[in-house]
Amino acid sequence: MPERPGGRTARVRASVLRAAGDLLVESGFARLDLGDLARRAEVGKTTVYRRWGSVTAVVTDMLLEMAVESVPRADTGSLLGDLRANARLVVRTLTDRRQGPLFKAMLAAATSDVDTAEALKRFYATRIAEWAPCVTDAAARGEVPADTDAEEVIRAVSAPLYYRLVTGTGELDDAVADRAAEAAVAAAKAGVFRRGEHALD
């Protein structure tokens, strides 16, 4: 029985993205090469060149896939509960044996490659938009001011976790995740993340 093209195309993509992840984790972005990638994925070199054409296009595609695969937002009934779930998910991703080095490699690549930077930016925009409703729901429940910038609160949860990742200062564990969520909630309740100018003293 002949295979449907969609089935084969999807399998080729899965193989190539898996191989790209392996190679990135093993040797970093600078040494990633489409020829090695085709060999590792056991896919024809021509197919890889025709479909992606550049290392950056492969990394962009990995980020697209990761954005689609991401875990849906939590809905625990409280902002602190939801943001704790978000923070723990981020810690789990950044400390994962495979995804941790992958994120480090992509963040490093983004500092010198505008296309990777753009792909990474879109990836975070997708993730943040997915979790922002936790904050708008909390605002509707009266937990935080109505004009709270939901996306800024979600970014505030991730920030200390990424800071630790890139500067190498401090552990990344559930206690740190919980503290990141608590800090974001305390600041949101105090009105720090309200849209527009609201000087606090």
Place this chain on the structure above:
Amino acid sequence: MPERPGGRTARVRASVLRAAGDLLVESGFARLDLGDLARRAEVGKTTVYRRWGSVTAVVTDMLLEMAVESVPRADTGSLLGDLRANARLVVRTLTDRRQGPLFKAMLAAATSDVDTAEALKRFYATRIAEWAPCVTDAAARGEVPADTDAEEVIRAVSAPLYYRLVTGTGELDDAVADRAAEAAVAAAKAGVFRRGEHALD
């Protein structure tokens, strides 16, 4: 009049570190080479090889120099005032035409080079220790709980600024700096950064 050896050594170091900064900003860490560096600094290649021996040693030395050169802590009389000064200083550094690309290059290099990662960690430890007294002074004035983890508060101020730098999400300006300081103060006042376990609900 013959020069004192200390004077010459200091000048050679200044030339080499300045040239290394130029080259890092222009073409990134991966392409930094001791030979090019010696040429650019107009210093003998043998001197550079003997004194530093590796690109990593040069970058480590740049970080040491930057740690020494850093601006002393603010002392405005309020935690929010001090942390705003800290956040604005970080934003000024990260958006500086020269220092911004330098930090990006060093953060990228640290993801794959343990020596650079170690040097960067020591750099942040120095900076954080320098500003931590702003928090212990605030605790003494009763602005935040006495058992507040001062270094964690200083890290919390930098975190959203570095998060924006590495993920490319959002601007880096004084308004963002002020918000980072306000968020850290609100969380500290709420007891989020107290040492040990203090569950908040």
